[in-house]
Amino acid sequence: MATINVRRDVKDSFYRYKMPRLLSKVEGKGNGIKTVVPNMTEIARALSRPPSYPTKYFGCELGAQVKCDDKNERYIVNGEHDAERLQTILDGFISKFVLCASCRNPETDIIIKNDDILMDCKACGAQNMADMRHKLSTYIVKNPPAQASKNQRKQRKAATAQTNELGGGFENEEGGSDDDIISQRINKEAAGLSMESKLAQEDWSEDTSEAAVAQRMRELSVKGVAAFAEDDDEGGESKYELFGAWLDEQDNNTISDDDIIAKAEELDVYGKYKACQVLVQCIFDESIAAQIPKRANLLRKFVTEEKHQKAALGGLERLVGLEYKDALMKKVPGILMKLYDVEIIEDDVFIKWGEKPSKKYVAKDVSKAVKKAAQPFLEWIENASEEEDSD
Structure with a gap:
């Protein structure tokens, strides 16, 4: 991002x-x-x-x-x-x-005192009153923020100390420090020296067993794909296969949303439309109707635009048409309604998707079968959209 x-x-x-x-x-x-x-x-x-x-x-x-x-x-x-x-x-x-x-x-905490909003700055120590004339001030007074934890304050204090380590420097009219760039470069060099010291102490003997070599090859393939794969419109299929293979290895009942996002970022597929297709195909099974509400937050973070929505429906076609045809084909309307309820797919995208079979994600006859099964839902949403336009 x-x-x-x-x-x-x-x-x-x-x-x-x-x-x-x-x-x-x-x-x-x-x-x-x-x-x-x-x-x-x-x-x-x-x-x-x-x-x-x-x-x-x-x-x-x-x-x-x-x-x-x-x-x-x-x-x-x-x-x-x-x-x-x-x-x-x-x-x-x-x-x-x-x-x-x-x-x-921006290193300020909000303090509510006698129905006034004070901005307590951790950078310079000043306390200034916020604009109490703004409508938002009333809301803030009635809904004060939770107090920052000691750990958060320590982290922020450490970050501030790092910038001011050499004495702070003079501040310009904009409030920024004139030596920010120099300080940061020195800090980076110091961090590099510290890293070199740590590396010098490392044991560089290498495990040459067959299992260790295979593991290193897997790691190199992942890193290589993440670094050099082209844009998802121009190839780079391997990283999506790696993402799908990793998802298939996980227990869908225990793997967290954060772990999935972290893996997608590691493989450089987070935010790409093809990742949405892989995600839907791999994190759901024959219990998809019950699983969608539980994974709604994850889907919203992956599916952020129309192209992503179409790819997510493509993943659903593969899941239903190729993997769980007997168990899910008759349940397609209910599955689509779950996606509608959690506001993952927009009405227009549902309607366009159902207009004709496509061979982009599955064979054309499979796509036709899935969309035929979806007809009750598609007719309902088209009528609902027409009524909304009429209103």
């Missing part, structure tokens, strides 16, 4: 306060159109604020209703809003409720 400076007015590429670039996903149509921010949790974590704060700020600035589902990590703003517009509004939230008014660093 691409990262940007927390303060977008700072163009320094070495600026150490980073956050993910905001993503937006428009769902529904007509009066039911809405914009989902799929990575709001990651953005909020980078800002050390609850995800509901920036989401509510969007609602205040846009005059729109919002929905914060912390349990499922789903944050919605009613209406159609593009990512750049929301990113600009987020800049306003950061300026008002994240940055220290004295040093302009």
Whole structure:
């Protein structure tokens, strides 16, 4: 996921306060159109604020209703809003409720005192009052953030100390430190020397047994594919095969969402549409209808745009048509309804997918059989979409 400076007015590429670039996903149509921010949790974590704060700020600035589902990590703003517009509004939230008014660093904690919001800066020690005139202030007072744990404070303190290790330097008008770049380079060199020292102490004798050699070959193949595989539209099939083989080896009842995401990132397939097809085909079995709600958060993190949705349906075709034909073919309408209920696939994508058989993921006759079995659901969703347009 691409990262940007927390303060977008700072163009320094070495600026150490980073956050993910905001993503937006428009769902529904007509009066039911809405914009989902799929990575709001990651953005909020980078800002050390609850995800509901920036989401509510969007609602205040846009005059729109919002929905914060912390349990499922789903944050919605009613209406159609593009990512750049929301990113600009987020800049306003950061300026008002994240940055220290004295040093302009984002190392602040919110303290509620006598119904006032104080911004306690861990970088310079200043305490400044937030803008109490903004509508969000009332929400923050009524929903104060959980206090930062001692471990989080230690980590942040250590990060601050690393930058100021050589005496801090003079601050410019923007609040940044003039010697940030020099400090970071020295710290990197020091880290490199420390690593060299550790490497010197390592035992470099190599296990040459047959099993050890086979294991190293597997590791090299994974690393090589991750580093050199081309874009998923232009080849690089091996990394998806490795991802699928790894998923098949896991126990679907015990493997966590975080472990799956970590493996996808290791193989450089996270965020790629073909990974969505492999994921659906490999993490589900004949109990898919019961498994979808449990894996809804994982699916939302992989399936973020229309191309991903189509690939996920392609994975479903393979799962039903090739692996569990006898057990699942008659259950296709119910499976699609589960995907609809957890808002993984948009109405238009379902309808386009069901229009005609395709040989992209399975043989054409298999695709035809799956989509024929899906007809009750497809007719229902098409009628529902027409009624929504009419309303």
